[in-house]
Amino acid sequence: MTIEKILDGTRLTVAIAGRLDTTTAPQLEAELKQSYDGTEKLVLDFAALEYLSSAGLRVLLAAQKVMNKQGEMVIRNVNETINEIFEVTGFVDILTIE
Amino acid sequence: MIKISHLKKEYPSATPLRDVNVEIHKGDVISIIGPSGTGKSTLIRCINMLETPTAGEIWVDGECITDKKCNINKIRQKMGMVFQSFNLFNHMNVIENIMAAPVDLLGKSKQEAYDKGIELLRTVGLADKAFNYPDVLSGGQKQRVAIARTLAMEPEIILLDEPTSALDPTMVGEVQAVIKDLAKKGLTLMIVTHEMRFAREIANRVFYMDDGGVYEDGTPEQIFDNPQRERTIRFIKHLKVFEKLITSKDFDFIGFNTELEEFGRRNQVPQKTIYRGGSVFEELVMQCLLPNLEKEFHLNIAFEYAQGTETLSMSLKYDGAHFDVRNTPNIVSLAIAENASESIEYTEMDADGFTNLVSVKIK
Known part of the structure; x- marks a missing residue:
């Protein structure tokens, strides 16, 4: 997994590529924790995300909770396979997917 | 007829046979199948002592052939072996190849061995090649000569080690047809083969070899249509x-x-x-x-x-x-x-x- 961050004022875009799974989810969690300060809009770009597991979902859920308090979070460019995961787990109702 | 108990064969780098226990009855036609390296050839090479077992016993007609005192040459006369690579003598013509052992080992007269040899060549469809040398024959013809040569020793048991795997696909059929004829004659046959259809058609028993021994033993219907054990199912x-x-x-x-x-x-x-x-x-x-x-x-x-x-x-x-x-x-x-x-x-x-x-x- 690779993580790319672009900060534009209070808007942070995080592009995640590869696999977000049991081994890589803690990496994303750590990256996000460092970035919450001052962020009002968090955009997660999943264009290059190939795989998502429940371990990744947990990180997304935690991020959503943080951003609910200080602004908003959206997920962009979700492919069909990843979207299926959001649907079967009910995460479509919790996350904002554009 | 053949009883194998606790047979083990160990090489420095591998142990293809860990514990083989099996009985072979007169008239059995047994196909031996299984993945590479599971000791199929090793098993039949142990049965005629081309390989010396590391442990265990093999009994043939009541004689323990793994016993050092056993006269293995006498036992070997009961057993013919057909190899993947034919093993004909290239400096002898076809009929000489067939006559050599009956004359030298069975003490038959040359005339007797010749007559029998021609008769056997007829049964494998090669009487017209009696005076040709092996190197002008096709692979399929060489293997049929090798089978005739084995039969000339009037064996009770024939062990065939992948008899068609060195052949061009067009010649497999003619050799298989000859082996099927042998099966009908009531000889006891053990055939190591990778050709599943042939293994099924010819045999009354199938040994599936894996995991250091005869992993599953059954009729062709049992092994091919209704295998019971995990590795057999995977293989089939x-x-x-x-x-x-x-x-x-x-x-x-x-x-x-x-x-x-x-x-x-x-x-x-x-x-x-x-x-x-x-x-x-x-x-x-x-x-x-x-x-x-x-x-x-x-x-x-x-x-x-x-x-x-x-x-x-x-x-x-x-x-x-x-x-x-x-x-x-x-x-x-x-x-x-x-x-x-x-x-x-x-x-x-x-x-x-x-x-x-x-x-x-x-x-």
């Missing part, structure tokens, strides 16, 4: 298997995924299918099972891909207390796993030290 159904034993919660998950993907590529498993397999593995094993297992545990995971039906399945066997993974409180992981599966089944088991079995059919 052309199952491709990726198997791992996990004994630590810190096992190499990244390496496992890489190997699983490589397994998928090698066996033409559709990418989406292998993706789902990996997803089910991660959710059920990494998220639901591992946190629940005791400190010391054994978890065997096997992905099986049936190329015939293009279906991927995953089985998990683990020890410790009975735990139906479907009762996990982790409903998110279970939802993902269920979505990627046709079915997830759980059974309590008690075999090889495992107490739980989860069988998953991947979508």
